[in-house]
Amino acid sequence: MAIEVRIPTILRTYTGGAKVVEGSGSTLDELIKNLDADHVGIGDRLLYGEKLRRFVNVYLNDEDVRFLGGLQTPVADGDTVTVLPAVAGGAR
Amino acid sequence: MLTISRDLYEKIIAHAREDHPDEACGVIAGPLGSDRPERFIPMENAARSPTFYEFDSKEQLRVWREMDDRDEQPLVIYHSHTMTEAYPSRTDISYANEPGAHYVLVSTRVEDSTEFRSYRINEGNVTEEPVTIAE
Numbered sequence: 001m002a003i004e005v006r007i008p009t010i011l012r013t014y015t016g017g018a019k020v021v022e023g024s025g026s027t028l029d030e031l032i033k034n035l036d037a038d039h040v041g042i043g044d045r046l047l048y049g050e051k052l053r054r055f056v057n058v059y060l061n062d063e064d065v066r067f068l069g070g071l072q073t074p075v076a077d078g079d080t081v082t083v084l085p086a087v088a089g090g091a092r
Numbered sequence: 093m094l095t096i097s098r099d100l101y102e103k104i105i106a107h108a109r110e111d112h113p114d115e116a117c118g119v120i121a122g123p124l125g126s127d128r129p130e131r132f133i134p135m136e137n138a139a140r141s142p143t144f145y146e147f148d149s150k151e152q153l154r155v156w157r158e159m160d161d162r163d164e165q166p167l168v169i170y171h172s173h174t175m176t177e178a179y180p181s182r183t184d185i186s187y188a189n190e191p192g193a194h195y196v197l198v199s200t201r202v203e204d205s206t207e208f209r210s211y212r213i214n215e216g217n218v219t220e221e222p223v224t225i226a227e
Contacts, residue, residue, distance in 0.1 A: 086146070087146070088187045
């Protein structure tokens with residue numbers, strides 16, 4: 001068992017085109033570091049320093065991790081993590 | 093080039109007019125691998141602002157999953173500017189993360205004429221493209 005991670009189009013250059021990859025860890029932070037070891041560079045697209053980037057949405061199963069524990073959110077085998085680019089903008 | 097049906101073109105404008113003076117936003121999905129926008133999905137502007145738009149993250153997850161299940165992709169991502177021209181702002185460019193999408197901007201700053209323009213935005217580069225309305 002592992003954690004399934006769904007990768008958006010824009011980040012598939014890091015996963016050799018794969019839409020779904022697997023990773024491990026006990027928190028989201030560990031999972032991202034584990035992913036970055038296999039798919040070098042992806043961590044930098046998700047994190048800015050010790051924080052999640054503002055224009056990336058990360059969901060644990062159906063919940064936005066910003067409303068859970070952010071990077072400290074516990075994850076476990078069998079969970080699905082979905083990454084989506086946030087859609088935002090405006091005249092400002 | 094963006095080719096869009098008159099019906100979808102009018103739906104985008106109607107949505108932008110309806111939410112004016114706040115920015116309106118949404119997606120048009122089409123079959124994966126095609127360039128045929130077909131399914132109109134107006135989205136809530138979670139920012140409810142005249143100068144900013146942001147998809148609600150939960151609604152976005154639901155809509156993106158639905159597209160996945162239906163073998164669709166977001167072909168058009170549209171939003172309105174309500175006081176400025178229909179040209180991508182610096183914010184628009186920095187958030188543009190769907191290289192395969194047509195970024196449609198409409199401006200509702202003039203009451204009875206709506207500017208409707210389309211762009212490709214890739215790695216910070218903006219290219220305007222012609223829009224063809226299919227009758």
